Amino acid sequence: MEIGLVGLPQVGKTTVFNLLTGTAVPTGVTGDTRVHKGTAPVPDRRLDFLAAVYLPKKVTSARVNFKDIPGLDPRRGDRAANVRFLAEVRGADALCYVVRAFAGAETPAYFDAVAPYKELLEVRAELLLADIMLVEKRLEHIRTGSKISKEAGAEIAFLKRCLEALNEEQPVRETAKTAEEKSLFSSYGFLTDKPVVLAINLDEQSLRTGDYPQRDLILNYASGKGMPVVEMAALIEAEIAALPSEERAEFLRDLGIEEPGITRLAAAAQRSLGLITFYTVVGDEVRGWAIRAGTNAKKAAGKVHSDMERGFIRAEVFRCDDLLRLGTPAKVREAGLFRLEGRDYLVQEGDVIQFRFKV
Ligand SMILES: Nc1nc2c(ncn2[C@@H]2O[C@H](COP(=O)(O)OP(=O)(O)O)[C@@H](O)[C@H]2O)c(=O)[nH]1
Ligand SMILES: [Mg+2]
Structure with missing residues (x-):
């Protein structure tokens, strides 16, 4: 089970990934087109509590798998790269959209201004387009096949309904009614059907004020789609994570951060994968385990x-x-x-x- 970080270039995906997984993949304009994989501990109050009761030598959190997918860039000339990145999106069990709500001229925004809502729509449009192409390819494949069976006729009708739903941005899953359709549906692996968590990457000022451009638009959109939202300031949290542990709490308090965004994000990601945590107390280890509900x-x-x-x-x-x-x-x-x-x-x-x- 794996959650993919998805977004436009230069929005902070790798910064978030490093924070989650405790790695140090270079950030910024690196030209790196590799996918990076890692695991993040699921922060967990129950586990802390069990550790306080049993006082084990070792405390081990459940972990969630993440992958950092290079930025989708609809303007990129290199279609092959986009296709490869979209295949990585398809392989993920859930997605974390990362959008930029931080200012800063040193990192030019994809659009001319900070526009997280516009970014979110751009990413969604890219995934929708990939889904539409998938349906069209499949239709083409059936139509040019040597013989048209009865099942193929039923699949064509179903694919057409999927296409309609996609074009109208309706939840495509709901087009699958019968058992056959549901089984076909899961074989397609639509990108826009995956569970999503939305991470909005803030700067220090927006973190303090709680306000940023397009805030109401993006929050309304997310709540309409039932997307959990995590507002966080990845770069600041990364800077704080690099401090000696005694100083961290003070900086977090000063910024008014009760629970670090990364903690909330890991928990939301785990839920989006449909995972739950159970615990074992064995010998001198207390441990959390993530399993499917x-x-x-x-x-x-x-x-x-x-x-x-x-x-x-x-x-x-x-x-x-x-x-x-x-x-x-x-x-x-x-x-x-x-x-x-x-x-x-x-x-x-x-x-x-x-x-x-x-x-
Ligand atoms: N000011 C500011 N800069 C950030 C923030 N998050 C990331 N950056 C910077 O934006 C650039 C792109 O970040 P990166 O994580 O590589 O983005 P990616 O292309 O989406 O993986 C880097 O220079 C980061 O240091 C943030 O919250 N605030
Ligand atoms: Mg990156």
Whole structure:
């Protein structure tokens, strides 16, 4: 499961990527057309709390995979590069659109002025166009095929409906009604159908005032589409992250940042992938694990160790939030909130699990 950072060139994608993954890929105009991959810890209050209760030697966060895709540039002459970057977008399970709301003449804006809403529409248009071309190619492929079967007729009709939805910017997923259509639909891999988180990259001033050009336009658009929004100041957060840890809190406080944008972004990204976190306390390690919502206990055990899945006997489960409420594991047990669950139990967000298994 992977989330792709997508946006126009020079909007701060790589800056965000470095912050998330703790890497140092060069930023600015580098001419680098590689895709960079990395993982980010999912910051997590429950994990901090478990660490405070169990005092383990080691605390390990769940992690989310990210990739930094070079900027989509509709003005670029090099179509092949754009096609390659779009293929990377297609390979991602969810997208994080990054748009620029920071001023600064040292980095010329894509449009002449700072225009995050216009940028967002430009990126969407690029992805829509790619989806429309995908449908047209598929139609062409069927039409020029040697024989037209009955199924092909049904697919043509369905593709035409997809095309209509795309042209009207309607949610294309909703055109798939029957089981056959749904299965066709998922095989197409539409770019505009992926879950999206919107990161708006601010400068220090807009961070302080909470205002920036096109703010209402972009926030209204995002809320209309159900897109979670994270406003953050990537460069400032990167500068703060480079400071000695004692000084960080003070700088964040001074800027009025309660929770760093990067923390909110990692959490929103994890949700957009449909992932949840459960925890294990084993030996001297407390650890968070990201799994798909709807995963059963046996499969979840396999995430920790393949032996645990193979030799799965049962899961001993309690909710971290019950521990939070009651204070100690003994009290959770007294309250009858320790449960024994079988292999088919669907693991819930915030479960603390001990797997019993036999090898
Ligand atoms: N002033 C300011 N500059 C930024 C911010 N984020 C990124 N930049 C700068 O903008 C340039 C492009 O950033 P980069 O992360 O490489 O953008 P990308 O092309 O989208 O990957 C670099 O010079 C960054 O230092 C920000 O929040 N404020
Ligand atoms: Mg970059």
